[in-house]
Amino acid sequence: MNSLTEENYLKALYNIGIDKGEVSVKELSENLGTKMPTVNSMIKKLADKKLVHYESYKPVTLTEKGKKEAGLIIRKHRLTEMFLVDKMNIGWEDVHDIAEQIEHIKSQIFFDKMDELLDFPSVDPHGSPIPDKQGKMIWKEYNKLSDCKVGDTVKLAAVINTSSDFLKYLNARDMRLGMKIKIKGIEQFDKTMEVSVGKRPSEMLSNVVSERLLVENL
Amino acid sequence: MNSLTEENYLKALYNIGIDKGEVSVKELSENLGTKMPTVNSMIKKLADKKLVHYESYKPVTLTEKGKKEAGLIIRKHRLTEMFLVDKMNIGWEDVHDIAEQIEHIKSQIFFDKMDELLDFPSVDPHGSPIPDKQGKMIWKEYNKLSDCKVGDTVKLAAVINTSSDFLKYLNARDMRLGMKIKIKGIEQFDKTMEVSVGKRPSEMLSNVVSERLLVENL
DNA sequence: TATATAAGTTAGGCGTATCTAACAAATTAA
DNA sequence: TTAATTTGTTAGATACGCCTAACTTATATA
Secondary structure, three states, X not given: OOOHHHHHHHHHHHHHOOOOOOEOHHHHHHHHOOOHHHHHHHHHHHHHOOOEEOOOOOOEEEXXXXXXXXXXXXXXXXXXXXXXXXXXXXXXXXXXXXXXXXOOXXXXXXXXXXXXXXXXXXXXXXXXXXXXXXXXXXXXXXXEHHHOOOOOEEEEEEEOOOOHHHHHHHHHOOOOOOOEEEEEEEOOOOOOEEEEEOOOOOEEEOHHHHXXXXXXXX | XXXXXXHHHHHHHHHHOOOOOOEOHHHHHHHHOXXXXXXXXXXXXXXXXXXXXXXXXXXXXXXXXXXXXXXXXXHHHHHHHHHHHHOOOOOOOOHHHHHHHHOOOOOHHHHHHHHHHOOOOOEOOOOOEOOOOOOOOOOOOOEEHHHOOOXXXXXXXXXXXXXXXXXXXXXXXXXXXXXXXXXXXXXXOOOOEEEEEOOOOOEEEOHHHHXXXXXXXO
């Protein structure tokens, strides 16, 4: 069994390494808010447990075993987020911190019940995929809204960078997953987009925002 | 803020000392499964934090502050148990271990939502009172079934010693809180009771069982 | 390519929560 | 009331997860 700390390292390794596959000690250190020497020694411990591949002065990669365990923790995290939003009416901007704690609960039955009550969801409230019971996670083919062209009509599928502040920004503008977005114009200079969201006529989205929104083509 | 370990000590002190008011190092040690020297040093720490009254070689008592904090942890525990049973359909024999973990979650909103969704319950699934938001807990005037006389008709109000095995025993006999129990006879030798539960005609309950059942007079 | 900078590592220390072994006080029994 | 037993305490060690300071390797730059 892994400690709470080990679980957090695995999760961070999975999340940070999602694209490149490898993670530097520096990145991990910054992501966890833990100093490099601490991270260094923890990585050795994870390597002893065959959860990561590690060689001195090289970036770390998760082993298959590590990937699976990380995936299962993320599964519990996202299942929990979905439960908190759907079954407990907690705002999507508040669920991350709670799920961060509940994901470490040791109880098969608890998470199985959540899964069942939610009717086996495949995504969390922010549109991120929920890994399956084998810890396998598959991202659908989404595009950033910022990469879309004028005239495109898309559906808001997920949000990147699920900081509470960003989600509150979206709440204030009544923007939710599943909404249709029409791109009416793009200002070349700063990439501000003029869009029509749902049935509303027109509003402006800065590039900072449009880069954080993942959309699905319609 | 108290650590998870400190919270467990407070909770144990509250639960063990419920009648006598004071708790010996030995009792605490056995209850927590932690050796006496460890308990001894932890008590000193709690005393420094003004959570317990402590003098060498004397039993420990909770301060008002300690009582309140313990009460609030027990509140979270019991609210959680109720939520797990009522809203997640988890059996009452399984909820204790899960609640034991969830009670340490740091999130006001999470427990407030539970409370609200449960419509502000006053007892947990085992009939134990849920402390209020000030950590105050009041036990109703229940009697042990074993103290009742032949001819009494009572209602099953709570179970003492909520071990999973005992609860499974009750499940197997379809005995639930709220059921009416008529005492039809008591065998003097071993205090075995002949009772009628609900609409069922007659069954036997050993003293071991009847001592663990709290009832309310009708 | 030599050197300055960034990233990674080692050594040694700290606080928490735990333990065992040894000793002291309090309680019980002879 | 003395001795035996039980309970409580002190001392010293361990594992974990964290830190700073100092050093090493790798990378970037002049």
